[in-house]
Amino acid sequence: MSEPLVSVTLRQQQDYRFDIDFGPGKVGVLSDEPAPLGTGLGPTPVQLLCAAVGNCLSDSLLFALRKFKQAPEPLHCTVQAELGRNEQGRMRVVQMHATLHLGVPAARLEHLQRVLDTFEAYCTVTQSVGQGIDIRLTVLDSEGQVIKSSTPRT
Secondary structure, three states: OOOOOOOOEEEEEEOOEEEEEOOOOOOOEEEOOOOOOOOOOOOOHHHHHHHHHHHHHHHHHHHHHHHOOOOOOOOEEEEEEEEEEOOOOOEEEEEEEEEEEOOOOHHHOOOHHHHHHHHHHHOHHHHHHOOOOEEEEEEEOOOOOEEEEOOOOO
16 A cells, blocks of 8 residues: 555444545445444444455455466455453454455465465554454365464464
8 A cells, every 4th residue: 555644534424324435536335333223224334344354355365476476366255253342341343254265276376375474464454453353364265275274362
C-alpha cells in the first residue's frame, strides 16, 4: 500500500445503518447491525473486519505466488470470528480463523513452501489486527490437502 493515510467516511442512514464511502471512484458499502439493534441489511462491523483480514491474506498470498510466476487461481477465503466477553463483560472479537483455498493442487505450484513461510508477514491488515486478536490460518489446496496450518498464540 503506497498511501500513508487511508480515509473512509461513514454517514448514518438510520439507527445503526451507515453508508460507507471509500472515496471517489470506489463502490460504497452499506453496513448495519442485526436485529434488535439494526435491520441486518448490510454487513456488520465484525463481518467487515473478517473481510479485511481475508482480503489482505488472499492478496498477500496471490502477490507472493505471482512473484514466482505461479497461477493459484481461483482463490477463495473464509474467515470466522469468535465473539466473547472480556474481563469487563464487554463483547469482543476474541479469535479469528482464516481458511485460504488455492484453486489448484499444491503440486502444480513451484516455490510454494517458500511462499507459505513468508506471505503472512507482508499482510498489513492481518499483522495489525493480529497484535490484538489471535488469528489462526489454514491454507488448503484445491484437493483439500492442508498445506499450512497455524495455531493462535496462548
